Amino acid sequence: MTDSKKENKILLAHGGGGRLTSHLIEKTILPAFSNDTLDKLTDAASLDLTSASVCMTTDSYVVKPLFFNGGDIGKLAVCGTVNDLAVAGATPVALSLSLIIEEGFDIDTLEKILASAGATAKQAGIDIVTGDTKVVEKGAADGLFINTAGLGTRHENADIDFDRVTKTDKIIINGTLGDHGMTIISQREGIKFDSPLQSDCAVLSGLIADVLNSGANVKFMRDPTRGGVAAVLNEIAAASGFTIELDEPSLPIDETVRAAADMLGFDLLDIANEGKVVFVVDEKDAGKVVDICKNHELGKKAAIIGEVLDKEESPVVELKTKIGGRRIVQMPYGRDLPRIC
Amino acid sequence: MDQACETLGRQINIMEVCGTHTVSIFRNGIRPTLPRSLKLLSGPGCPVCVTDQGYIDIMLEIADRDDCIIATYGDMIRVPGKDGSLEKRAKSNVKLVLSSEDAIKLAEENPDKTVVFVAVGFETTTPATAVAIKDAAEKNLDNFCILSGHKLVIPAMDALLSEKNHKIDAFLCPGHVSVIIGTDAYKPIVETYKRPCVVAGFEPMQVIEGIAEICRQLTNDAPEVISMYPAAVTATGNTTAWQIINTFFQPYDGYWRGLGKIPGGTLRLKEEYAKFDAMKRFGFNEIPAEDLTGCRCGEVLCGLIDPADCGMFETKCTPDSPVGPCMVSSEGACSAWYKYGRRRKRRT
Numbered sequence: 001m002t003d004s005k006k007e008n009k010i011l012l013a014h015g016g017g018g019r020l021t022s023h024l025i026e027k028t029i030l031p032a033f034s035n036d037t038l039d040k041l042t043d044a045a046s047l048d049l050t051s052a053s054v055c056m057t058t059d060s061y062v063v064k065p066l067f068f069n070g071g072d073i074g075k076l077a078v079c080g081t082v083n084d085l086a087v088a089g090a091t092p093v094a095l096s097l098s099l100i101i102e103e104g105f106d107i108d109t110l111e112k113i114l115a116s117a118g119a120t121a122k123q124a125g126i127d128i129v130t131g132d133t134k135v136v137e138k139g140a141a142d143g144l145f146i147n148t149a150g151l152g153t154r155h156e157n158a159d160i161d162f163d164r165v166t167k168t169d170k171i172i173i174n175g176t177l178g179d180h181g182m183t184i185i186s187q188r189e190g191i192k193f194d195s196p197l198q199s200d201c202a203v204l205s206g207l208i209a210d211v212l213n214s215g216a217n218v219k220f221m222r223d224p225t226r227g228g229v230a231a232v233l234n235e236i237a238a239a240s241g242f243t244i245e246l247d248e249p250s251l252p253i254d255e256t257v258r259a260a261a262d263m264l265g266f267d268l269l270d271i272a273n274e275g276k277v278v279f280v281v282d283e284k285d286a287g288k289v290v291d292i293c294k295n296h297e298l299g300k301k302a303a304i305i306g307e308v309l310d311k312e313e314s315p316v317v318e319l320k321t322k323i324g325g326r327r328i329v330q331m332p333y334g335r336d337l338p339r340i341c
Numbered sequence: 342m343d344q345a346c347e348t349l350g351r352q353i354n355i356m357e358v359c360g361t362h363t364v365s366i367f368r369n370g371i372r373p374t375l376p377r378s379l380k381l382l383s384g385p386g387c388p389v390c391v392t393d394q395g396y397i398d399i400m401l402e403i404a405d406r407d408d409c410i411i412a413t414y415g416d417m418i419r420v421p422g423k424d425g426s427l428e429k430r431a432k433s434n435v436k437l438v439l440s441s442e443d444a445i446k447l448a449e450e451n452p453d454k455t456v457v458f459v460a461v462g463f464e465t466t467t468p469a470t471a472v473a474i475k476d477a478a479e480k481n482l483d484n485f486c487i488l489s490g491h492k493l494v495i496p497a498m499d500a501l502l503s504e505k506n507h508k509i510d511a512f513l514c515p516g517h518v519s520v521i522i523g524t525d526a527y528k529p530i531v532e533t534y535k536r537p538c539v540v541a542g543f544e545p546m547q548v549i550e551g552i553a554e555i556c557r558q559l560t561n562d563a564p565e566v567i568s569m570y571p572a573a574v575t576a577t578g579n580t581t582a583w584q585i586i587n588t589f590f591q592p593y594d595g596y597w598r599g600l601g602k603i604p605g606g607t608l609r610l611k612e613e614y615a616k617f618d619a620m621k622r623f624g625f626n627e628i629p630a631e632d633l634t635g636c637r638c639g640e641v642l643c644g645l646i647d648p649a650d651c652g653m654f655e656t657k658c659t660p661d662s663p664v665g666p667c668m669v670s671s672e673g674a675c676s677a678w679y680k681y682g683r684r685r686k687r688r689t
C-alpha cells in the first residue's frame with residue numbers, strides 16, 4: 001500500500017508470469033505464508049514424510065460473501081481441506097493453495113484473505129508449501145476462488161471405513177448444527193438478528209487427534225459440510241447397509257440459528273457446518289469420546305445424537321422426533337432455497 | 342381420536358390446506374403417532390406447488406428477455422413448466438428475494454431493467470404484493486411489474502368438496518391465512534358440506550390438538566368452525582389486509598396445477614393497475630391451459646387414490662423431475678410416497 005510500485009487492483013498481468021507476478025508473490029503471498037519450503041519457490045515442494053501411509057485431498061472454495069461472521073474464504077480454504085484430512089484419520093502435513101482471481105480484485109482485500117489463511121494454517125500447525133496464481137478477465141470469475149490440496153500421514157490409531165460401522169454404534173457430533181450455513185444464508189439474504197449468527201469455521205485436526213490418541217474405537221468420521229448431517233448420515237447408511245436412528249431432543253442447536261432456520265423454512269439437518277465432525281463410535285467408547293470433545297474448545301456442546309440400528313435391504317436415516325413421532329431424514333436435494341410457505 | 346375412529350368405523354381423512362402445516366406434520370413425524378385409520382391428506386396448500394404450468398411458461402418466456410430481471414421467492418425456481426424451470430434455465434437475471442419489498446428495491450437499483458416480481462402465495466403474501474404495487478405507484482416506478490399467480494384458499498376447499506366421490510372428512514385450516522381471512526370465511530364450507538373446519542397453529546402439539554378437535558366434532562357429528570390458534574384469529578380477520586387486496590386485485594377462474602380451473606380461485610390485478618401487470622406489459626392475453634395429461638394429483642388430493650395408482654408415478658413423475666403438485670412439493674403426498682413407499686414396513 002505504501003509501496004509506490006504496487007497497484008491496488010489485480011491486473012491480468014499479475015497472473016502473466018512476469019514482473020507483476022513476481023511482485024505479487026513476493027509482496028502479498030509470501031508474507032502471509034512464509035516457511036522454509038515455500039520460500040524456496042521451487043516448482044514442486046520437497047517434503048520428507050514420517051510415514052509411507054499418506055492421505056491426500058483437494059477442495060475448491062467459491063463461498064459468497066468472501067467475508068462472513070466467523071471467517072472468510074481464506075480461513076475456510078484451510079479449515080475445509082485440513083478437516084477433510086483429519087476426518088480420514090490423517091495428521092495434516094502440508095497444503096497447496098491456488099488462487100483464481102478476477103481482474104480488478106482489490107489487493108488489500110486479497111492480503112486480508114491470505115493473512116487469514118496463513119494464520120489458520122499456522123494455528124493448525126501445517127505449512128502451505130506450494131501454490132499457484134491465475135488472473136482471469138473481469139466477469140470470468142466472481143472475485144476470488146481458492147483451491148487447496150492437502151497431504152497428511154495416517155494416524156496410527158485410525159481405521160476409518162464404512163465397513164466397520166455396525167449395529168449399536170453411537171453417532172456423535174462435537175457441537176451445534178448448521179451454524180455456518182445459516183450464517184452465510186442470512187448474510188446473503190441481508191437478514192439481521194439481535195445476536196448475530198456466527199460460522200463455526202474451525203480446524204478440527206486437534207480435536208480429532210485427541211480422540212484418536214485416546215485409543216477410542218472410532219469406526220468412521222466425516223465433516224458434515226454441504227448437505228449437513230443429513231447427507232453424511234445418508235452416505236453412511238447407504239454405504240454400510242445399516243439404518244441409523246437420530247434422537248431429535250439430543251441434537252445440539254443454537255437458538256438463534258434455529259430461529260433463522262424456522263424463518264426461512266430450512267431443516268438444520270440439511271445445513272452446512274465447517275467446524276463439525278460426525279463420529280461413528282463403538283458404544284463402549286461413546287461416553288469417552290463425548291468427554292474428550294467436551295474438554296476441547298471445539299467440542300463443548302458435543303453429544304450422542306443417535307445410534308446404528310439393524311442392517312437392512314434399504315437402510316434409511318430416521319429421526320425420532322420430540323413428540324415421539326418418526327420421520328425419514330432424506331439426502332438433501334443439493335441447494336437450499338428459502339420457502340415461501 | 343381412537344374414539345372417533347371407533348365411532349365412525351372407517352378411515353377418517355383430514356386434509357390440511359397449508360404448506361406450513363404439511364411441513365410441520367412431516368418434520369415432526371406426526372403421522373406415525375396417529376391411529377392407523379386416521380389419514381392426513383396434504384391438500385393444495387403450498388402456493389408454489391399449485392402454480393400451474395402455463396404460468397411458469399410465461400414466467401420463463403419473460404426470463405428469456407435481456408431487458409428484464411425476474412425477482413422470485415426461492416422455492417419457485419424449481420417448479421417446472423412445459424420445458425424446464427428457472428433453475429434449469431440457469432439465467433443470471435433471476436434474483437431470489439424474500440419479500441415484495443426486495444423486488445421494489447431491485448427495481449430502484451436497476452432503472453434500465455424491468456423487474457418482474459413472481460407474485461405467488463395465498464392470502465398471507467398477497468397483501469405484501471398489494472403494498473408493493475401501492476409503493477411503486479406512489480414512487481412512479483415504471484420499471485416494476487408483477488406476474489400474479491396469487492391464490493385464494495376457500496375456493497380451492499370448495500372445489501375439492503364439490504368433486505363427486507371426494508373422501509375428505511374435515512379440514513385442518515391454516516393459522517396464518519386465517520389471521521387474514523377470519524374464521525367466518527369457513528362458514529359456507531361447514532354449512533354447505535357439513536365438514537369440520539378447525540384452525541390450528543403450527544407447533545406439533547397445536548397440530549395434534551387441532552386433529553383432536555376435528556375428531557371430537559366427527560364423533561358428535563357436529564361440524565363447526567373453531568379456532569384453536571391463539572387470539573390472533575378473529576371472526577372477521579384482518580380487514581385492513583383485505584381492503585388492500587380488494588383495492589388492487591380481483592378474483593378470476595384461474596388454473597391450479599393438476600386441479601384445472603377453480604372458480605374465483607386466482608387473483609389478478611384490476612384494470613386500473615394494468616401498467617403493473619406483467620401479462621399486459623409483455624402482451625400475454627391469458628395464461629394457457631396446462632397439459633398434465635395423465636397426472637392424477639386431483640384424485641390423490643381428494644383421497645381417492647394412492648400416489649402409486651397414478652400411471653406416471655415413478656416413471657414420468659419423480660421428485661427430481663416432477664409433474665403434478667403432489668410431487669413438486671418435497672413434502673407432497675406423491676413425493677413422500679416415492680421416497681418412503683418402498684421402504685419395508687418397520688418391524689414393530
